[in-house]
Amino acid sequence: MRRIGVVVNPIAGMGGRVGLKGTDGKVAEARERGAEPRAPDRAGEALRAVADSGEDVSIVTYGDPMGESVARDAGFDPEVVGAPGDRDATTSADTREAVRAFVDRGVDVVLFVGGDGTAADVAETLDDLDAETPMLGVPAGVKVYSSVFGVSPRAAGRIVATFSETEPAEVNDVDEDAFRGGEVVTELRAVATVPVADQRQSAKQLGGGTVETLAEGVAESVREGVTYVLGPGSTVGAVKERLGFDGTALGVDVWRDGEPLVRDAGESEILDALGEENVVVVSPIGGQGFVFGRGNQQISPAVIRRSTVEVVASRSKLDDVGTLRVDTGDPDLDAELAGWTKVRVGRYERRLVEVVA
Incomplete structure (x- = not known):
């Protein structure tokens, strides 16, 4: 049986429809403007998808308004492991306490409902505990820039009920005061373990630095004894630079164990x-x-x-080209390469893109 820890940030997203561009420090104003809670409904959608999955699952959650009622309404008999200090004014400390309780109870995955701020609370708590428990978000906040969310509540529910593999993903948070002033200022808050799933959203492109971060990701993933054939172009050129050598801009270089083996190589030299x-x-x-x-x-x-x-590619390049193409001169190989592939677009992030022959 899979044990899913569910925590709901009940105020997440309240500021969006009333024009506040977020809820941090603005809950009272959001309510004055007539904002209604959004997160509980989206939590219910996710949990109904969990129930509809047909998988053998149990729910561990926190007291109302942070999960108990929505879990019961979705047909579960949840294990309730605590409650917020003030039902009418829940805080990030309540979210963190819920996550600590989930880890103590040995949940298999944490399903949180909120935005990037809630994602950071969950991820940082798991990191503080040295817990390898994966997490996934039900998108409910105004700001959902990180790639730790399902593309929809129902997608998130299906994923946590059925996933079998995990991978790292970035948790980014946006400064809401700057955001309200029209400027996107982001901070990498954590690197989380998340389920591998096609219906997990990609991180939004937040400006410059994408090529640099994906180059860092490639460099950090190199392994001893592995030979790397590095193609031409400025994007892979950033990888070469990150590996510490001056590569051939329009040629192919071969690198292994900290040094280039061949520069501007032809086929026979590569082989x-x-x-x-x-x-x-x-x-x-x-x-x-x-x-x-x-x-x-x-x-x-x-x-x-x-x-x-x-x-590897920047997000803007992928947005421009749409699909990828191969023309190796070997039709059988082209057919093998066709289909869907994961393209590295950041230090940890990948985007699923179709390859056509």
């Missing part, structure tokens, strides 16, 4: 340099979307077949 485990890092051509077959033919079918492929 000679390959080891037992190899990774090809490429970025699509802007405006066209070609991953292979345009400007990097030296990364031949023979090289690709001996390697794992990692595609």
